[in-house]
Amino acid sequence: MTGSLPTVILAGCGYGAIEALRTLKGQAGVIAINPYPYIVNSGMSTRLLSGRFSLDLVRIPLLEHIQANRAEYVQGRVTQIQPQAQTLTVQTERGLQRLVYNYLLVNVGRELRPIEGIQHAFTIRPAEQLLAAYSWIQKCWRRAAQGDPTPGLLTFVVVGGGCTGTELMGELYDLCQQMSRETGIPLTQARFVLINRNRSLAAGIAPEGDNRFSRSIEAAIRRLGVEIWSECQVKALGPEQVWLADGRELVAQTRLWAGGLQAPQWLSEVGLPLGSSGGLLVDEYLRVKGSEQILAMGDCADFIWGSPARLLPKIGVYAVRQAPIAAQNLLRLIRGQPLIPYRPQATAFVCVTVGNRIAVAKKGPWIGRGYLATVLKNLFDWLYMRRLKPVRWQEFFY
Ligand SMILES: Cc1cc2nc3c(=O)[nH]c(=O)nc-3n(C[C@H](O)[C@H](O)[C@H](O)COP(=O)(O)OP(=O)(O)OC[C@H]3O[C@@H](n4cnc5c(N)ncnc54)[C@H](O)[C@@H]3O)c2cc1C
Structure with missing residues (x-):
């Protein structure tokens, strides 16, 4: 507990982090752990290769959000969680640190x-x-x-x-x-x-x-x-x-x-239930199965849905929509309120650039190819990034 407030740890600052920081401001003592003081929008990073986007453009200033929401930052990598003791271990520059949490959001993505x-x-x-x-x-x-x-x-x-x-x-x-x-x-x-x-x-x-x-x-x-x-x-x-x-x-x-x-190797050693891809198995509230205090979201979570039941694909468009649910559910856990279920969008917008400023986009049964698909992709990136930092729209459209 931080003062009289419960401690919420954000283990890894993927798509869920900023939403959680904003939602929990003043409601919990929040500690955000990430190896870098910024987050990279991976969906935009492929365009570093063509020189269309700069490193600065694809980065989200995590530390600024942490400070603005009066949270604490620990630079490092989570290497272990001890669910029984409600602690986790972080590898920092100064060595291993052990932190105590009341509630935990695991959002570490996947590794190469x-x-x-x-x-x-x-x-x-x-x-x-x-x-x-x-x-x-x-x-x-x-x-x-x-x-x-x-x-x-x-x-x-x-x-x-x-x-x-x-x-x-x-x-x-x-x-x-x-x-x-x-x-x-x-x-x-x-x-x-x-x-x-x-x-x-x-x-x-x-x-x-x-x-x-x-x-x-x-x-x-x-x-x-x-x-x-x-x-x-x-x-x-x-x-x-x-x-x-x-x-x-x-x-x-x-x-x-x-x-x-692939799912981070260390997740398999924490003793929490895993799904078929090695991610933490979560229920419809994004709570790790069998655990009252731990939520997981994004690529490191295995979310089963649909009929016949299948694994939710590991793409950013789902992680983005999970973020507000995970944040709300952390708050609801603190307040002892019923949790809200996460329902994946029936059709996700997926878009792949294929050279010559052309992209192939898909939403449900609709498939489109051409420059317009590239414009749509850039439009969604711009709309997303402008919520997180000042951006000029001219930098997104080429
Ligand atoms: C090059 C590339 C292009 C992509 N393009 C698209 C696209 O066009 N559209 C799309 O929908 N999806 C795309 N994806 C997939 C999408 O990026 C991921 O699905 C999405 O980023 C997953 O979000 P997340 O919140 O789970 O975690 P991530 O965004 O992966 O963030 C995880 C965070 O946790 C940190 N972290 C990792 N390990 C630890 C640890 N041990 N301790 C503490 N912190 C840790 C990382 O540094 C990172 O900041 C792409 C992925 C890549 C790699």
Whole structure:
């Protein structure tokens, strides 16, 4: 307890944090734990690769919100929760700290699925990696223009054919198009390879049996001249190579790893119930099953819904809608009031940029492709970000 107020800990500051900070202001002693004093809007971060968005634009100033809502900030990573003792352990710069909570919101997202040689690739997280890739790709083109004969200098490989990997390929293509103009090297001299473990791109977003979204994305990506290697498993990455499980080797100076995210490993050691994807299993109130004081939301929570019952996809558009419910339910727990259920939207807006300022969007059975889809995506990003910091709309529309 902080004074007479209960202590609420926000373990990880994903999409739920700012909503919780605002809702709990003056109602609880809130401690927010996050490795960085800012939050990155991952949905916008792919556009760091094309240079359209800056790091500053995609960041949300977490610390400012914490201070404005009179909460406390602990910079670090939660490494363990002890539900019986109502404590958790945080790894900070000054060592391990143990904190006591009355109520807890776990919102730590997911972590990169590792692969051998991952250090040889640019990864989708942290966002600085995409910025580093942006500079590196420009360098490759400039070196090629000076006659550098390094093999695979203009071969660009993205591993991962989910929404994120596909979007990265679109943004990468757009950057290369700019560089081709700047250096005078025809774009046809570059090679683009998108390696996908599944049969179709962005699989898993549409309901089973409806592959119109995937087909539309695939057609757009192929039109760019990208080679799509489907049902291919990458075994390892090297300083210049991508090695496939079937023994093939591809030499490329630029390798991007978007091979999936997974539930944080440490969650499996806290003794709380887990769902099929390794996330904390939550009930309809976003409360971790069997626990009165712990809520979880976003990518680190496994929420089962629908008939037949299935796992809610791990995408930001659901996390955004869970945030106010999680915040309200923390307040209701404090006040001893009945909790409100979270009902996922029947149709979520999903949009993947596919190069040439074009995107493929989906909402329920509706699928749209074109510049308008890109404008819609940017419009939603702008509407979301302007609630969290001062932004200029001109920075969002290109
Ligand atoms: C590159 C990329 C592009 C994406 N594009 C889209 C898109 O276009 N549309 C869409 O709907 N979804 C998109 N997604 C998915 C979307 O970003 C996630 O579903 C969403 O961010 C999940 O939100 P969250 O609140 O669960 O956690 P996150 O947004 O992942 O935030 C988790 C926070 O917890 C912190 N954290 C992690 N571990 C710890 C720890 N141990 N202790 C303390 N803090 C911790 C992290 O630093 C982070 O600040 C994309 C994801 C990526 C990676």
